[in-house]
Amino acid sequence: MNVLLLKNVKGLGVAGQLVDVPRGFAVNKLIPGKCAKFPSTEEELKAEVFVPNVEKDSSEFVEWAKATVVKLSGKTLLFSGKASDKGHLFGSISESDIAERIKADFDVEIDESQINITKKIKDLGDNRVEIVFSPEFHAALTVRVEASK
Numbered sequence: 001m002n003v004l005l006l007k008n009v010k011g012l013g014v015a016g017q018l019v020d021v022p023r024g025f026a027v028n029k030l031i032p033g034k035c036a037k038f039p040s041t042e043e044e045l046k047a048e049v050f051v052p053n054v055e056k057d058s059s060e061f062v063e064w065a066k067a068t069v070v071k072l073s074g075k076t077l078l079f080s081g082k083a084s085d086k087g088h089l090f091g092s093i094s095e096s097d098i099a100e101r102i103k104a105d106f107d108v109e110i111d112e113s114q115i116n117i118t119k120k121i122k123d124l125g126d127n128r129v130e131i132v133f134s135p136e137f138h139a140a141l142t143v144r145v146e147a148s149k
Contacts, residue, residue, distance in 0.1 A: 001026050004039035004047055010134075018047035065137035068108055072131060072139040077101045080148040083124055093121035093143060098129060121145060 001023045005013050009030070013019045018039060021030065030036035039047060077098065082090045095112035102110050116130040124145050132138045 002039065002044065003030055003036040004043055005030075005036050007035045009035050016047065018044060061134075062137075065133045068133065069137055069139045071106055071108060072102070072141055074141065075106070076126075076142040076144050077105065077129075078144050078146065080146045083147040087124040087147075089122050089124070089145065091122075093127075093145060098143060102131075 002018055002020055003026045005015050005017050005019060008014045012021070019036075021036075026036060026038075031038070079093050079097070079101070081093075084090070095115040095117060098115050098117075099110045099112045102108055110131060114131050114133060116132060118128070121127050121143060124147055127143045127145070128140060129143050130138055130140050
């Protein structure tokens with residue numbers, strides 16, 4: 001089954017490329033994850049002549065990833081929220097919250113799927129978060145949660 005990639009998918013292809021995948025993979029993983037869509041006839045024709053410049057994209061990505069790792073590594077993001085007397089938040093800090101804060105504080109756009117949290121952030125204190133850009137590039141930072149006043 002042919003699908004049109006909307007994002008770069010490791011081991012499969014790059015955004016704008018038409019790829020042949022098993023139907024189950026397309027319907028259960030790629031399309032719900034907004035990584036691909038069923039192409040229209042016009043999109044199929046355009047995609048057939050699409051030749052990605054993977055080498056150029058890779059060098060640009062490597063430069064961006066190196067700079068971003070330096071920018072984010074060791075940094076602390078501060079969150080505040082209502083908490084119980086025992087230090088438990090009434091809610092949690094999600095990957096999307098972290099991505100938004102990184103955008104606001106460091107002007108770096110991170111997809112929430114790149115953020116690895118070892119456990120849901122539901123308590124006050126410091127939490128280690130890892131951001132994975134690729135197997136070679138990742139940054140570790142701290143999410144500090146304080147009780148709001």
